[in-house]
Amino acid sequence: MKNTKLIALILLLCLCTFSFSVEVYLLENKTPPEKYKTLGDILYVHAVTLLDAIGARYEWNNASKTLVVNWNQNSILFSNNSQTVLINNSPAYISNEPLILDNRFFLPLLETCKLFGLRVVTKEGQVHVFSEISYLLYYFSIPDGYAFNFQLPVNFVISEQSEERLLLDVYGSMTNRDWFLTNARLGIDRIQVANSTQDTLKAFIRFEIVTKPDRQAVVTQENGTLWIRTQNRVIPEIVVNTKNKIVIDPGHGGIDPGAIGNRGTYEKNVVLSLSKAVKSYLEKNDFIVYLTRENDVFVDLKQRAIFANNKGADLFVSLHLNSFEDISVQGVEVYYYPWSEESYKIRLNRLYGALSEETVKAKVQRKLLSTNQSKKYAENIRDTLQKSGLSIRKVIPGDFAVIAYTEMPAVLIECGYISNSNFERDLQKPEVLNLLAENIAKSIQNLF
Ligand SMILES: [Zn+2]
Incomplete structure (x- = not known):
């Protein structure tokens, strides 16, 4: 009964929520549209298509519906419908479970790229996945913030945000040294830039940006440059129990x-x-x-x-x-x-x-x-x-x-x-x- 409900739900999702239609390029090769799918807000990619493109070895076990991938001397086991991934036999978690759709095994694209250290770049409705790393080369000051220059185009993902703190992850990028910037005039408490290997096999760069309460960080990107600016924050007046x-x-x-x-x-x-x-x-x-x-x-x-x-x-x-x-x-x-x-x-x-x-x-x-x-x-x-x-x-x-x-x-x-x-x-x-x-x-x- 439960399975029937799940299948019905998946079918419903397939029918009702083509929530985004993008073109996917794996290592500069255009991927046929049937090799990726969107469910709700998540872009999924046909596992074998992705793994072939990046040259990973893999083995599918049809009885247990599991896929073992060998990638950079690591073994990663994905299971159908499970958010648990075994990396060299230790459990790790992904927020969106792999799925079998039309008898083919699909992985959540963004999370898999993060896990494998693949670089993701989007431009004009296209999602590009690259295997080569983009190094952070240098940074320079601009009047209202800083700009960070990468060797190759990158995109960032906000992995955490609160009033004063912002965590940005740039998948598939690395830095040869850590940076620590602080600027009282711009209200920047700190911008900390370092490689992170948290939850992934390969390092990616994580930016931690902390501003003073009256300032907020605005981050934009253009090809290989990440711009971090600060602007005054409009602090809403707090009126207890009157304003919704x-x-x-x-x-x-x-x-x-x-x-x-x-x-x-x-x-x-x-x-x-x-x-x-x-x-x-x-x-x-x-x-x-x-x-x-x-x-x-x-x-x-x-x-x-x-x-x-x-x-x-x-x-x-x-x-x-x-x-x-x-x-x-x-x-x-x-x-x-x-x-x-x-x-x-x-x-x-x-x-x-x-x-x-x-x-x-x-x-x-x-x-x-x-x-x-x-x-x-x-x-x-x-x-x-x-x-x-x-x-x-x-x-x-x-x-x-x-x-x-x-x-x-x-x-x-x-x-x-x-x-x-x-x-x-x-x-x-x-x-x-x-x-x-x-x-x-x-x-x-x-x-x-
Ligand atoms: Zn939407």
Whole structure:
């Protein structure tokens, strides 16, 4: 029964959430589209295709549904549907389990690249995977920060973020020396640059950026240069129990473009503009609003939820655009977490590791209550959006990481289908985007 449910869920995910369509290049060879798939927000690659491309040896065991890979004198064992990976017989964990799809074994692309020390670079809807390492060559000062120059193009992934601290990982890169920078004038407590081998076989560079409370770091990249700048942080005035705190989560970003329309519009860019506009409407109406990303960067899904949990938000709203083969499909969808005590306990374990029985019980109770609230909020949001004239497809449960890991009521809104050419064209018009933002903001405002 459980298996049937799982298969049904996977099928549903395959049918409903082609959440991003990108081109994948493995060592500069274009990979046929059937060799990679997206499930929810995760890009998966056909294991054998990736391993052949990088020249790794491997053995598939069909009885146990396991794949043993030999890579740089290490043996790595992946199991179907398991987040545990055995590296030289010691367990390590990945957040997204390998899956068998159409009788073929798929690995989560980004995590596998991190594990193997492969470099990932994205440009214009293409994801490129390289095996050669990009060395950090030097850094130089700019008026409002620092620039770091790499030998070859790189992309960074935000693996942790809080108010003052940012951890950036650059997969497939290395530095021959560690750097430690501090700059009182720019409000930089420290920028620490060092190789990390945490959870991986090969080193990658980790940047730790800590700023003074009144400053925030803004990180951008261009080919082989990583720019770290600081700017003044607008500190929202804290008024106890009067203002509601909303965290808006612009989906995707950086390495992950999200869905791409036929005219080349990126979901990640649209939802970022949309989120900023929703934020400004809500702020005018006395809400405190935080965004999980302010720039075109990839932020780990768990980190987005942790960010909202740390803020003690009253509501978490993730904004996305959908995509489907049938380009006539359009309309808004609102998702909330499908309650399951069993699967939430697994989520808790992934988020916190082992917790006391009492803590688990309290957290489960809290999530159950907030999930009930999420469902009501989702329906309420639908009603407001419908009244404003938007076409609504459905309000349904969806097991997305961001709304699963959040502790407060949380919804994920697919604001429309970017695969629909009319909608994609409309999104180019600022007045259309602003109206959509205003309607979403109103639907949030109505909840409080
Ligand atoms: Zn999306």
